[in-house]
Amino acid sequence: MKARLPKGYGGGGSNNIQQLARQAQKIQDDMEAASAELETKEYEAAAGGGAVKVTVSGKPELIKVEIQPEVIDPDDVEMLSDLIMAATNEALRTAAKEKEERMDAISGGLNIPGLF
Numbered sequence: 001m002k003a004r005l006p007k008g009y010g011g012g013g014s015n016n017i018q019q020l021a022r023q024a025q026k027i028q029d030d031m032e033a034a035s036a037e038l039e040t041k042e043y044e045a046a047a048g049g050g051a052v053k054v055t056v057s058g059k060p061e062l063i064k065v066e067i068q069p070e071v072i073d074p075d076d077v078e079m080l081s082d083l084i085m086a087a088t089n090e091a092l093r094t095a096a097k098e099k100e101e102r103m104d105a106i107s108g109g110l111n112i113p114g115l116f
Helices: 013-040 077-107
Strands: 042-047 052-057 062-067
Touching (some): 013 077, 042 077, 052 077, 062 077
Antiparallel strands (some): 042 052
């Protein structure tokens, strides 16, 4: 006696695999396109009430640093360094968050190693 599968199961195994492969390829293509688009975006953040502003790209690379003259104190270089670091880290976090959100939206929250 042959075992029978419930209706809707089996009988199209290779078609289901092909469909799944096409969906995975589309997700990967969409992620690559979104990633390329995000690399061209710029993200700006400020620290110290706007005393230091930095701009990073989505690659991520530091593009620009703007420092207001009144924060340049030769006796307190450490504070200026901290402001630059804080602004840079915030801009990088913003870029990473947007990339993560876009990738999650494309993949439906799936985390597939090596896909992006």
